[in-house]
Every structure is written in C-alpha cells, then in structure tokens.
Amino acid sequence: MASATAAAGARPRRGLVPGAGGRWTRFALRRGGRLLVSLFVLVTAAFLMIHLVPGDPVRAALGTTAPTELVEARRAELGLDDPLPVQYLHYLGGLLHGDLGESIQTQLPVGETIAQRLGATVSLGLLAFALALLIAVPLGVAVAVATRRGRRQRTSLGFASGSVVIGSIPDFLIGVILVAVFAVGLGWLPVAGREDGAASYVLPVLALAIGPAAMLARIVRVEMTSVLESDYVRTARAKRLPARRIHLVHALPNAVTATLTLGGMLLASMVAGTVLVENVFAWPGLGSKIVESIVTKDYPVVQGTVLVYGGIVLLVNTLVDLLLALLDPRSTIGEA
C-alpha cells in the first residue's frame, strides 16, 4: 500500500492515465504466454493418454475377420510399431504443419473431420452457454436480493429445491423428456436434426442449458448474497443510492467475478454434455465423434478432438481471466 502511494507521488502528474491500462496489457501478454505453454502440455498429455491405453486400434477399425497380414500392414503404415518417442516426434512435426493425421477408421484427414463438425458443436455450446448465463445471472441476483438476511424463507426453499432438482437431472434425460413433450407429444418442434433452422436449435440448446443454468444460478445467488453483506454495499446504501444501482452497479460486478471463474469450467462440462445431447438430437457435431473414436481407439481423431476441445477451453479460460482483470483489476497483481 505504501509503495502504491510512493509510486503515485513519484510519477509526473500528467492526466489521469497510466496505471490500469498498461498493467492489463502486461497481464494479457503473460496470460498469452501461459496459454502457449499450456497448449504444449495439452498436446503431450493427449498423445500419452491415448497411447498408454491398451487396445489395438487397427484390429478394431478393420474388424474381427480382417486377415492378420492386413492388420500388420496397416499398423506399420501408421507407424504404430515405432517406439513411442518416434511417434511423438512425428506427431509434433505433423502438428507444426497443421496436420492432425488421418483417421484409422475412415481414412479421412482428422483436421477436415473436425472442421466440418466443429461449427455445429460450437454453435450449440455457445448458445447454451449464453442461455445459461442469461437465465442464471438475473435469476441468481433476484433471488439473492429477495432472500438476503433470511427473508422470504419460502422463496429461498423453493429456489434451492427447484435449482437442485433441475440440476440433478442428467442432461440426456432432460433432452429425452423435452423431445417427448414438445416434439412427439405437442409436435411444436422438430424431433431431431439440424435442418429446420432456428426451430431445430430450441430443444438441444434447452437440454444443454437448463441443468448448468440451475447450477450457475445457485452460485450467483451464493456470491451475490455474500457481496450484499459486504461493507462497500453498506457504503453504497449510506450514499442513499437507488436499490437498482446498488444491486447492479455495486454488487453484481463483484458477484460475477466468482461466477465467471466457474463459467469457464461450466463450458468444459457443457462440452461433455454435447456428447449426450448430440446423440439424442442426431446433431452432426464433434461430441458424438469424440466418444465414438474413444471407443474405437481411433488415436488420431481422439488426439485431434481432445486438442481442439482442450484448446478451446484453455482459450476461453484465458479470455475469462482477461475479462475478470478488466472487471476487477485486483486479479492482475500478485502475478508479476
């Protein structure tokens, strides 16, 4: 604290500037560097993870009845008989050229396969993520304000039970129920598929968003409740500001800090959710592909998808951190 004072005094008094902006840029650069290191570790981990798991992918790809010579030939061709370090170097070399390898199952380039399916999954995931936030933040804030300091016990109980009940239903079950009611029962929306435009998005996005939204709303509520008890909110009340300003300008940004931290993880869990939801809705995304390739031990596809998924999640986490640093500059210190 003392040093901040000294620094403030020592700097030439020109305008109101430096401080925050420069610090944020430095923070962003550091985070960018960390992202690169993380990606490298991710690549290595993805490589090792798949190769250490037993099971012959070629036999799986070619079927039980494939002649043994054929299996051997294919193994050699894919370099699966090389020592692990050699395979690793080949893999890294390929990556540097943007080559993710070729699927053992389908012989299609992995990069192409991922590119074709990524859009469907990302659009689904982002819409669901946005919807979850749109539901959870206002709901969590409203409930926190309404029930703070032990008020409205019935609302509190209702929210707690409701959010838990909804959050405890597996998303594939939510999907199945939504389909049973709105598509099969009422016939309002398509049963599955992606070719009906906006209408085809409604049910999968809902199926994916409802559970996480309930969970997130709980977090927002807990955070908001504790922020509402803080000294600076009392200060804001002492200033006799309108309630809306106190809640939205003084309390919410502080509550959202923790929420966003969790939001990044939420995205990762949604990625897992897409696997199940895509299955229920015959959605042409990556989610179904990844499990399919894990089950069939299609190394190149698993590596590629893990890399893309992990990369996206790392990127989102970095963005969340940067956003947090903008909202709450305290997080940029202590990292220098």
Next chain:
Amino acid sequence: MRALRTPVGAVGATLLGLVLLVAVLAPLILGDRATAVDTDDLLAGPSAEHWFGTDNLGRDLFLRTVVATRLSITLALAATGIAVLAGLLLGSLPWLLGPRLGRPVTALVNILVAFPGLLLVLCLATVFGVGARGAVLAIGFAGAPTFARLCQTLIAGVGSRDYVAAARIAGVGRVRILLRHVLPNIGEPLIVNATIAAGGALLAFAGLSFLGLGVQAPAYDWGRLMQDGLAGIYVHPLAALAPGIAVVIAGLAFNLTGEAIAGALGVTPAVGPRAWSVPVRTAAPEMPAPAEETVLDVRDLAVSFPGPSAPATPVRGVSFSLRAGESVGIVGESGSGKSLTALAIAQLVEEPGHVAGGVTFCGTHLQDGGDHDDLLGTSMAVVFQDPMTSLNPAMRVGPQLAEVSRFHQGLGRREALARAVDRLRAVRLRDPERAAHAYPFELSGGMRQRAMIGMGLMGTPRLIIADEPTTALDVTVQKQVLALLATVRREHGTAILLISHDVSVIGEVCDRVLVMYAGRIVEEVAAADLRDGARHPYTRALVAAVPSMTTPLDEPLATIPGQPVDPAAVPPGCAYAARCPLATDQCLTEEPVLVDGVACWRAGEPLPSELEKEARV
C-alpha cells in the same frame, strides 16, 4: 445444528436422513427380493405386483431402485471425498510453495481443468479398469482439478487479505496460516461446491454407466438401472424415470443440507421464521420540540432482532441530541450496541432488524414513512471502520464519490467527477486526479479513509457519523484522520458523532461523551471530565484500562473482569452488576435509569481498587 432449524436445512436433513436410512436398511431387508429372477415376466410394465415394472430378468424395478441406494450413495460420497481432498491439496500447493514453485502447479491445474470432465473420466476409467473402483477413482480425480482451481482462487482471495499478510509478517508458517486462517475462510464455498459435486458425482456415474464403464453386473446402481431403462423410455417410462427420480432426491438431500450448513457458517445469517414480536413501541414517542440549532435528536431508540426463542434487543431506550457543530462520542466495549446505534440513526438497519423510537434529523422526523434519501444523501455522511472494505473494489474511487452528486444533486457525470476531485483535494489527498482515477486497492488505508470522508463532503453535511474511523489505521495516520474530521467540523459547522471503543480518541476529538453498556447509555459526561469526573463504575473501568502518562510502568494494565452481556439474555437489574465491584442486591434486581447524566445506583462511590491505591499511598 443451527442449520437444521431453517426450513431449507430441515427439509434437507430429513431427506438426507431418509436416504441414508434407506441406504443402510434396504439391502438388508429387500436385498434378496430385489434379485429374484422371473424370466416368465421380463420387461413387464408397472402393475400392482411390480410398481415400476420388471427388468430384463423379470426382477422388480421398484425394489432394485430402493436397494441401489446404498451403492449409489457410497460411490458418490467416495468420489466426492477424493475430489475435494485431491483438489484441496493441489489447490493449496501454489500458495504453500510460493510464486516461483507454485506457478507450474497453477499451470498444471489450468490444463487439467481444460480437459472436459467426461474425457478425463473416460481415460481414467480405462486406466483404472472397468468397475466400481475404477469409476470412483476416475470421477474423483476428474473432479479434483475443478476443486483445485476453486481452492486456488479462494485461497488467493483470502491470502491477499490483511490479516493473512499480518500473520505472514509476524513470521507465522505458511502451513499454519493455511490451517488457521485460510481454510476456515474458504470452507463455506467449498462445502457448497462439495454438495453440488456430490450431486454431480451421481450424475457422472449415470454417464459412465451409459458407456458401460460404471458399475458392473451383478452389482447395480441408479446409473445402471437408468441406462437399462432408457432403451424403453417410450414403452415403460418408469423404468428409466424411477432411478432418475432417486438421483434427484438424493441430490436434493445433499444440496439442501449443504446449503443450510453453508448458511449457518455465515453466508446468510441464519434466522428463524419471522414469528416474532418486539415489545417496544413502534409509534414515535411524543417528542419535545428540539432546540433551534439541534441537528440530531434521538428519542427512545431501540433496535431488536428476532432470535430463535425470543427477540434480542441490543439497543434499548437510547436518547440524546446533537447541536450544530457539536462533536459527541459514543464509547463502549464491542457488543455494547454503539455501532448499531450509529446504523439505526443513519437508517441503515436492515430487515430483520427492527428499529423503534424516534430520530429527528435537521428538523425532519426520519420515521414518518417519507423518502428522505436526498436529505440523508447530502446532509448526513457515514464513515465506516474499515477503509479497506468500505470502498467498492471493482470501481474507481472518483466515480464512487461522484455518484452522490449525480443522484442527489442532479449533476452530470463530468461535473460530478470534477466535484469528486475537488473534494478529494479538500480532504488533503495528494494528487487528487490520480486518486480519483485509481482503484481502491491502489490507495493506502489512510488515503482510502480520507476518500471516505471526502465522499461525505460531496454534499453539505450537517452530520458525520464516524464509526470507529481510525481503528484499522496506524497511529500517525489515525492522528491525521482525526485532525481532518476536526477541520471539517470547524470549516463546515458539521456535527460529528464519533463511535469508538478507544477512550483516548474520544477524549481528543469530542465535546461530550456517551458511554454505552448492554445497549443503554449508562453515562453522559463532558469529554474534559472523562478521566477524572466520571461517576459510573463502568466508565471508570474503561478509563482505567487506558494507560496514561501517570500510569506506573510496573503496574499491570487494568482490564475489566468478566464478559459483556449477551443482548439476547439481558439480566434484570443493572446489566453491569455482574461485573461491578460495587454491586448490591438492589443493582441485581432494579434497573437504574439515566438521571442527571448517569444510570447507576452507586454513582460516584469510590471503587475498591481506588481505595486500595489510596491506602497504599
């Protein structure tokens, strides 16, 4: 246990109790019947004999759902335990190792978190082998990174707080700080998250069973039952929904209980149902017309809170008034009700707190139900104890001040900011432009407290209520802040109500001192007479506890024996009687009222210690 008294806690605990009871008893009582095979009646729908229908071997699905409780719960709890422990370990490592060694750990955690959970579970399940044990380890370790990251964030937050910094400067070891200061402070979000995780673990087992990687036959948990039933969801929906409902009920039990425990730990103050009545007059008492220059007049002020059995009233029958430019101190031990009195005057006591009595500010009766925000916002300023936490950490200082003028004086953003800079200059902040542009954490404690006072000066304050404004500051800064308050008083004719437990601070700044004990004013005395002219034994004990220039250095510092009174159980008679060396039977039964500036049956009588001292002399 307090947690269980709330409706949320009660429902949660009852459910959890039921679930655990079923988990223990069901396999013992129904285990055999749940495995009885009847291949002539396989995949039947619900009937009187089989409420939820039968499975692929004709076994009763209702019984199987009930019996599966034990395995499902055991697995979920085990996995959650592993996740929390491993996460806590991994999450506290960066803090324990310090920034240099900790950074790789942080990076590792970030990468692990980036792995979609299901993927991690799949890979780990293959590594650990298919089956219940592998699934528990897989789900447990897959959940660990999330907890590690959560712990990291929480520990970083707590670790940057002043008391932790103080403990570190004092040379306390990191492990000890972690155990004593950090972990207790992150416990509550951890518990909330662990309960969510326990529910989540139930879901994860369902997901693994979906892939055939979960519990293996002949064992069965809800996940396996749900998966088996899902194939026929349109034919026999109950077969899949019943175990699904069981998952939801168990999740509900975990979560509600956890939430209630978190609440009891202090997320929200645990307060019982609002079935309380306060035996205090809500209607304003008849007020004598306050004198012309009176800024604040308080009559019979009482603040009460509902309690589990009876309401507690930490402030009772407080009456006093302040003239313009006057400086009055309220002194007392912590828990004496002085801060609550200040909040009540400032109209900042929130529900379920209940304020009775009358407060007249600048001739306006504040409890007449009208909107007094502009009056209070511009004419009454409040300075709180901890400048570290009283400013919004996520907002620059300038706008925090400017708000007052924007909302109560109709100034535009730019003019309001200009006034904020001007006010910061008025409170002698060096480089006020920079300060206005800074975030609170970039300012020192003294600067922040000046900013708080500057915030009060945005309007034209008639009264500044300063609640322990210097307690969190070091001695030189204390003096500066007190001097600033004195200057404001002199320049603006502002009345000051200074709340402090520090008799010497009060003596320095105030004209008059109100001494509070157990929610009442027990003595009112001119500041000049505080040291030598106080008559109440409590006041004298407070004064004696402050070392003065005349206190012999070899004499142990005087302390007040005994504990302050619990506001929920105020004894009859004088509340101080139990600690008072002069107490008589009358003191224990009859409550003294404030007469002639003191509320004591034996006011002014010499204390035994004084007699002793005299005797020695």
Next chain:
Amino acid sequence: MNAFRTRPALVALTLPLAAAGLVACGSGSGSGGTEKESYADGQAFTMAIASDPGALDPQGGVTSTLLQLSRFAYDSLVSVDAEGEVRPQLAEKWNVDGTTVTFDIKEGVTCADGSEFTAQTVVDNISYVEDPKNKSPFLGVFVPAGATAKASGQTVTVTLAAPAPFVLAAFSNLPMVCDSGMEDRASLKNQTAGTGPYVLEEVVPGDHYTYKVREGYTWGPDGASTSTTGTPATIEAKIVANDTTAANQLLSGQLNAASIAGQDATRLDGAKMTRVDAQAVVGEQWYNHNEGHPTADPAVRAALTQALDLAELQKVITADKGGPATQLAVVAPAGCTGSSVEGNLADNDAAAAEKALEDAGWTEGADGIRVKDGKPLAVSFVHDSSLGAPGTAAAELAVAAWKKVGIDATAKSLDQTAIQTAMFGTGDWDVAWEPVNINTPDQIVPFLSGPAPAEGGNNFAGIANADYDAAVKTAMGKNGAEGCADWLAAEASLFQANDVVPFANNLLPFFSQGAELEVVGSVVPTSIRMLG
C-alpha cells in the same frame, strides 16, 4: 453415447463384413397394409443410418453403413435376391467351373459421367482389390485371395487360386468403380463414380448424405430401372445414432425408413409401419481351447454347456423377441438354409455337468467351488457390452448357473475393441460371448480351424476339430448351395464337441413408412417406391 450401446448393438452383433444391420431373412416388399396405395414420383426418401461412414471409397471399408451407401451409387456384377437366388446385374450371364468364373458384361452400361463401363473396368477393380498394397478389406472376404482376372470383349474371366463354393455371393458384395474413380482414387472419399441408380449430390459429414436419381438407368438387379413409377428423386441418408430418436423421427414423418431394435420396436409395432425382420446370431458362446485355460479340458467345456438353460438364456438375451440358433451363417442373403444346431447341442443337465467335472478330477471344494490339483475352477467370462442390458442380464444368469455346478465365473462386460483385443491379442479369456455373423458357412472357417492369430490365422479360440475339418473339405469341393448338407454336418460336429455354442438368433426389425422397399442385407435401391 447410446450410439455405442443400443443401435450399433446390431452392427456389433454382426461383423462388419456381413453387412450388418439391415440383413433381412425374407422379402420386404409390400406395404404391409392390405389396401392398395398409389405411387408418387419426384419424392424424397429419407432413411436413418446408425453411424457416419467416413470416407466413401466403396472398396475401402466394410462397415454396414458404407455398404448401404455404396449400393446407391455402385452396382455389382451379380445380385442375390431375398430367396438366395443369384440375379443378373452388371453381368447378364455367368458361369462357374471349378476355379474359373466367367461374367458376360451387359452392353450399354454407362457410368454417371457418361463413360462406358467395360469388362476391362471389372478387371481393374478385381486387380485393385487383389493388390495387397491397396489394403482393401474386401480382399479374402468378398474377393477370394489370389484370384486373377482378364477381359476379352465383354467377357471377364476370373481364375481362382482355390475352389470357392460361394464365389458368386462374394462378387455380389463387391461394388464396381468406374474408370474415373479408379484413376483418381482419392476423389472417391467424397464423390461417387459408379454405374448405380443414384449419384452422390451432397455430403454433410456427421449429418446426412444426399443422392440424386439417375435418368435412364436400366441395369438394376434383374433388370430394374429408375423410370418405374414411385422411384424417389432423391435419397437422403441421415445419421441418427440413437434408436429412440430414429423411432421418433419415423413417427413424426421425418424418416421413411430405419432399422430399430429393442423396446422401441415394440412401440413402432403399434403404429402404422411396415416391418421387415432380419436374422442374426446374437448369442454365441466361445471357449478358449488353448493350452493353460481350464476350458482346454473337454469335460469343463461340456460342463459349462450343460449347466446352462440355453432356452432361458435365449429368451433373456433377445428380450423374448428372438428364437433359438439355427446355424452359424444366418445373415441374408444366407448361403444355406436349415439347422445345424437342433439336436446337436447338449441339453440343460446340471447333474450331468457335475458328473462330468467329477469324472475329470474336479472335486467339490470347501466354498462350493470345484478344485483340481489345488487349483480352483475359475473362468474369466467376457461378454460384448454392445449386447446391452439383455446381454448383461443373460450373463448374470449364466454366472449364477455355473456357480451352482461349482464353477466360479467372473463376468466382464467389454466394448468391442476390448473384447477383440482379448480374443485376438492377449488371450485373456476363457469363455466369451461375441457373436460372429456371416452370410455363407465358408466365411467362418478360418475362425474354427487352422492357425491361431499369432501364426497369422484367425482361429482365436484354438479350435481343433478333425470331424469339422474333414466335412469342410468335402463341402469346399461343391458349388454353392449344393454343399449345404456337408456344411451343416460340419457345424454339427462342432456343437456336439462343445467347441462353440450358438444359442440365440435375434430378429432385427427394419421399419418403413410412406414407401415400399425390399431389404436384402441392406435396402435395395431400385426397390424403393414412394407412396402418394
């Protein structure tokens, strides 16, 4: 994830080479309803496929979805109809004489790009598959290994390395690629270059594949053409991994056809749908005959077989929908009819099982588990997880039955990759439930005789049955169905010796609505008629 539990249950049960999934036992023609409906032209036909085929090279993979899609755009030399009769397609005449097979290619057959389809193109196709460098999985399966071909005029002469009794059935499965595709092999991954009735129009990987009808196509199976009334203008194959979803789409009219098993089939039975059932072996118990396994002892194999109530197991594993096993090759178009199983499997007789064990020196131990030379009678029992809940339930039943006679079986549910790794690689299994489905009995011979995988063969169970080998030798010398009696006799000798125990056939239903079609292995493209 359901994809790997429910729907591909069908795929998994049947080996890829057997054109899984849509195998039909009977003719699927007719709308099922009694009232006559009129056909409509210019319609779109949509069907579900369980998984994405990936690269579309028709000779690059043998998954059931790829075989189905290839059939739309490519023709074979001959076709086999629902009755097992060989019918002309690209070849109008053929002749099998020992190791020499000749095909006379029809005049005027053109590829989608307008070029002519010649005998030389057929030769190129066969040469391509025969070249090990190309690693076509058709080699040795749909095209006998070592075969050579040469063209003269419109006649193709194929010379086999050894007699192949079902060679025509094999060629009916080989899609013929046109010259443009042979020259630019890579283009076949996402385009078609065939003579078939449809041409690939749109590819959306993971979602759907759309085919457009070809005008002037007249060389379909038995002369079928695309000018017939009711021929759809487009065929869209949608990827729907989840059975329940596919059933919903059928009901809502988003799909015209889908293969749907399990309890969803029950639901569709109630709706107005046309149903065609396909046969497949679903319950097939293998014993590890290799040295060091308790199952190497014939007495143990006998006891393991006799301890089971196979009828009850069949009921459970097919969810009461299937029937008893008949023979090893039941997938349509099946090479032989009749039963080699009936009367040749040991009856359920726990006492006999116990006696067999007792006689072989396995005496009752303290905990009820039999012991011989201090070693307990413990078997590792692996079953395919794609058999789903019925499979797991049946496995539970089997374990309980074995326990009763003193055999300690540890059941493990493994996914297909894992179970194949165990069977062909590690050998870490004693008893396995892994159905192997084929069309003709000769296809399974390498699995029941000859060298083990380690020596380059496929005899993973290490079976050595002299009677079977002898009967196979006789059968191999006969042409096609003429050898069926010998084939059934060969299989029977396996069952009598408890070498392998098939115990359940399942009916895999194929549903359609709004269209008529025939299913022989997969949907016959030229048989589709849209209803108005």
